[in-house]
Amino acid sequence: MSIQQHAKHITRRPLLAALAGMALAGAMPLAHAQPAAFPSKPITMVVPYPAGGANDMLGRLIGQKMGDALGTATVVDNKPGAGALLGAGIVARAPADGYTLLVGGLATHAASPNLLKADYDPLKDFEPIGMIGSAPIIVITATDSPYKTLKDVVDAARKDPQAIMYGSSGNGSPLHLAGELFLSIAKVNMTHIPYKGGNAHIIDLIGGRVPVIFDTATNSMPLLRGGKVRALAVGSAKRLPDLPDVPTLAELGYPQFEFSAWYALFAPAKTPADVSAKLSAALAKTLKLPEVASKLGELGVSVGNGNANELRSFLPAEYQRVGNLIKTAKIKAD
Structure with a gap:
């Protein structure tokens, strides 16, 4: 090898090494930019009622078991006030990443928005995760x-x-x-x-x-x-197992009475579809657990199926039905 060829060989190696290093350095930010698999941190379950009540117990039960299913911790955050609108509004404005959920229902998505001035749209500002149950x-x-x-x-x-x-x-x-x-x-x-x-x-x-x-x-x-x-x-379609001697309203001559309190899980609107799907699957799995069904039964709740599409279809008609009742009965806010 000539002196000139040797020199070229020496100077080319550091250059190639430097270029390789630059390429590796350029690729590293792309690797770090990939989002972590959901969930990668605790999930907050907002309950728009005070601690200690039935809604709170329901939220804690569902939150704990969903956390087990998802492999993460859950934290219940009680945000009572304004007919449950306060807590619902917090979730509606939260980042749409699946880490802030609302244990909502009749009050947050039908009654209070029809009666009071809500700072959110119950039909547009949430991603339905699934029905927990009804009472x-x-x-x-x-x-x-x-x-x-x-x-x-x-x-x-x-x-x-x-x-x-x-x-x-x-x-x-x-x-x-x-x-x-x-x-x-x-x-x-x-x-x-x-x-x-x-x-x-x-x-x-x-x-x-x-x-x-x-x-x-x-x-x-x-x-x-x-x-x-x-x-x-x-007011149920059939007599309740815990109250076998108590007649239904239909038995007493009021078959038109169709009304129940219902409970559902919501995420903020525009939550990624894959995240919503994981949450719905975890909720459905949770509701199938015998201990969950038993505990909900003690609270007087008939277990739902956690289906997001069914909840999504249910909401507009329920909002309208409750709104019509409020108007017909001339119910006013306090």
């Missing part, structure tokens, strides 16, 4: 109430509508809507007494100051098991 309405009275049947209540209301009152957790609440629906079907009047959330309406029912409440099963089942109240009727 029928149970007509309850105090254990020592003079009203032994629903007919007793209706007959008393026909004689003196001002004397018969029904309580609820507030104007536009599921309890209020259920009460107004029943009155329209039964063609009878009662005086509605709205309470400011909490359990004040239950305390007054037990104390005999309010004769009747059209309650959700999630609220009333623990009271019934504890012997604190008595059930007059259930």
Whole structure:
């Protein structure tokens, strides 16, 4: 090899090494830019109700089991306020990455947006993940109430509508809507007494100051098991297994009564399709667990199937139906 050829060989090797190094360095940012597989961090489940209630227990149960299915931790964040609009609005504005979910339902996606000024569109600002379940309405009275049947209540209301009152957790609440629906079907009047959330309406029912409440099963089942109240009727299609002696409203002559509180999981709109699919699959898997079905049953909830498409199809009609009820009954916000 000549001196000139040797020199060229020496100078070419560092040059090629340098070029290779530059190419490798240029490829590294591309590798780092690839998103991590979902989920790669904890998921926050926003519950738009205070801690300790049925909605909170439901959210914690579903969150824990979904976390197990997805291989990540879940954190429940209680954001009560404004008829559940506060928590729902937080999720609607959250990054659409699947890490912030809403345990919503009748209030967040039908009742409150029709009654109050929501800062989100319930049909456009969320990605449906799936239906968790539904809870029928149970007509309850105090254990020592003079009203032994629903007919007793209706007959008393026909004689003196001002004397018969029904309580609820507030104007536009599921309890209020259920009460107004029943009155329209039964063609009878009662005086509605709205309470400011909490359990004040239950305390007054037990104390005999309010004769009747059209309650959700999630609220009333623990009271019934504890012997604190008595059930007059259930709004489900069939008698409830835990209340075999309590007739359905259809049995009592009110087959048109179709109303239940429902619970569903939502992500912000524009969440990537693959992320939404993973969340829906995890929810469906969770709802099939025997321990989840058992616990939801204790809360009075009939288990859903977690199907996103079914929830998506259900929402517009439910929003319209509840809106029509609010208008017909002339329900106003507090």
